[in-house]
Amino acid sequence: MGTLIPCIIAGGAGTRLWPVSREAMPKPFMRLPDGESLLQKTFNRASHLDGVESLLTVTNREVYFRTVDDYRLLNKNKIHLDFLLEPFGRNTAPAIAAAALHVQALRGDDAQLLILPADHLIHDVEAFATAVTDARKLADEGWMVTFGLIPTRAETGFGYIEKGQALSDKAYQVARFVEKPDATTANEYLNGGLHLWNAGMFCMRVDVLLHELETHAPDVLAAVRHCLSQCNSKEGSNERQMELDATTFALAPDISIDYALMERSQKVAVVPCELGWSDIGSWSAIRELAPADENGNQCNGQVVLHDVTNCYIDSKKRLVGAVGLDNLIIIDTPDALLIADAERSQEVKVIAQELKRQGHPAYLLHNTVTRPWGTYTVLEEGKRFKIKRIVVKPQASLSLQMHHHRSEHWIVVSGMARVTNGEREFMLDTNESTFIKPGHTHRLVNPGVIDLVMIEVQSGEYLGEDDIVRFTDVYGRVPAAPSA
Template sequence: MSVLIPCIIAGGAGTRLWPVSREAMPKPFMRLPDGESLLQKTFARASALAGVERVLTVTNRDVFFRTQDEYRQVNAFNVALDYILEPCGRNTAPAIAAAALHCARHYGEDSVLLILPADHLIQDLPAFEQAVAQAAQLAHQDWLCTFGLRPSRAETGFGYIEQGQALEQLGHKVARFVEKPDAQTAQAYLDGGRHLWNAGMFCLRVDTLLRELQAHAPEVLESVAQCMQVSSVKQGDRALQVELDPDSFAQAPDISIDYALMEQSTQVAVVPCELGWSDIGSWEAVRELRETDPQGNHCNGETVLHDVSNCYIDAPRRLVGAVGLDNLIVIDTPDALLIADAARSQEVKVIAQQLKRQGHEAYRLHRTVTRPWGTYTVLEEGPRFKIKRIMVRPGESLSLQMHHHRSEHWIVVSGIACVTNGEEEFLLDTNESTFIKPGRTHRLTNPGVIDLVMIEVQSGEYLGEDDIVRFTDIYGRAPAAAVS
């Protein structure tokens, strides 16, 4: 009996949702109004499917620990967790090829992969379960099965799938994939009834997928297979972790599964469905999820509005006053403010791309940065000084490390700290402190049962996060890693 293995693909930077989404905290971690992230919702609906005993996730190595934390909060069925950790992004074709080779090795070539993007929202769960059941039947008949969403409007921002020959009562053969159309073509697709939105979800039997990859994208399959052979594997309690070899994975073609395989194969089927789906691809899409006041506004945070209509204002940390505005998006975070015409919210990615070209940290990081052990927040910085708030979770520990150019002064605000400072190891209680000179090895550990919160004051000629020499680390991070 073959097994169904949901495979969550968690990649991309989510540039269209800047400044909430950043490279180090991408869109799947974005919280929705109910407090759950898109990643958590994807995991919950995948793990609740009948017969699912494990979920495979392909994600970037840098967000692995955050992903574990997200799953831990919603793993109601205690499913086993497999991870394939990418050292760099190479698009969806190599990611799915790695998932197929992994499942063929561990769970059999007759296993079925259900490929799910981590950052899509699906609100009709019974319809999702029914569509997956139909797709699994087609997968067992050697079809590469995708999901097509019945369009509700003439959308120019999505790719389309044209339906061909009917396949029993399960779906249709794919006649062709269509790129994002212009407005007139999109309206014709809507009126004609034969075209569906391409949801980017797939249901694939592993042996069929490997065979079709070998036929249509052999360079993808061969490069990923070579990478898998030299990649490290870690086995834990109901967990399996594959860390892809950086050098060989970088040689894999950077190509999507659509271009590499789906548009080339003649064995592609589509299941038409209505799932209450959104790819949350812009702030306009986020706005559509929220209820509005009689003037069409949605405000998160304290606001004072005068003659304001159809605006989305997300500013949870400070008061916003607005006068005479219509159809604007306002997103306020501690270190960045976005103001955009709602009709042009797709263009927010231009801001993120420009920041990346400039090497600006606001493209990559928030002021609060998540680490395996907890978080740090930059409170203030200037020439020769930086002040951070550091939170270390119970039982967690920073690496044993040293800095060449800066000293650090640690003051415990709450909790208890176990400190290594040179040759000494000692405990610090609330309101106690220690001073660490440049060049001295040091480590911070939380031996208590509550969060350790402390203030760190750095001073020196150079305060960059890459001034670190890491000696030992319980999270297996490389000595050359750039941040603590």
């Protein structure tokens, strides 16, 4: 049996759990009540499987540093971290094809890929490990194995897998994949015993996967193979990353692995399992994670309620008072408030999609924005001014940059800063400041061992984040100059 390589697919548009999830901070990074993100929980499940020494993640280039931060907190066994960084999403078929080609080149044909979505919650980790062991045996026999979850209710929001011929007492050949059913059909599936929820998790040998892609989705495989030929790997301490070439990756079909391959292949098996699983696909699913009070309410934060029943209220920063409400979901964040009928929580994505259509920033970012070097929070803004709180991690550095349309005033609140301002380089201690004129190159570095906290006051005729000209950057955000 070949080496097992868990492959975490971390994508998503951040629409179904808006306003907490955003396009630049999608669902995998959401913190659950225990303080861990969904991505961290997925990493823990995968990294603790028997024999795992390396883990591959396919994710967007823009969230790479946040992903690494989540992993490093947990990577006690120092397993090798491999990253394929997409310039934009092209759905799961290109992502999985890239993973298979990458692992084949590094580990050989008999390596097994365990494909895991980054944003699912599994409570029974032992049952998950047992299901993976069963799937690996089938994968070694040439099957592409999917994990079918035994339904606990008539669910219209999930796709289903219909069991076919029994392969053993623990597995079946897949008869067909079924789209999300209506309520009547979902009830028939629940009572019939032939249908399982499709969890989107797979286990397969890379040579089998690539052969089946060549047979059923050759355009996907060819496009991704060409893309990888244009990419270079970077290696660091216990980490490797490959940034996918944007021009060639754009040529890959935008299609899911189910449509491209699983629904067409005759080599698909399913392992039925009960894992205590949830895809955390709506606020109704989130509320199920917390116990309710005697009135059926679940509340996070300070609330004062009068005649309120069956409501989910999440407001960590602001007091919420409510009177005479039933079956609502109320989510308050510093820059956006959601109020929804709990029966219609799947429709929250419509709000996020409309904000994106309007170009409103609340679809993309929170007031607090994560950067490779730390975070910034917009405290206040108005005509011709913006005030930010900037936190720079120890030993981290902003890019050497310049702005055309704004000046900046930096005040150190705590820590020590090394500042480049035009031709000068100097240190700033707590309560000291510097003024940066428009057109002046500047850089901020935290040379210390504690966080550097600063207040930045911007003023000018244009304060957009796109008024940044980067000259050098340790995080690779400056495009390489074309060769002469």
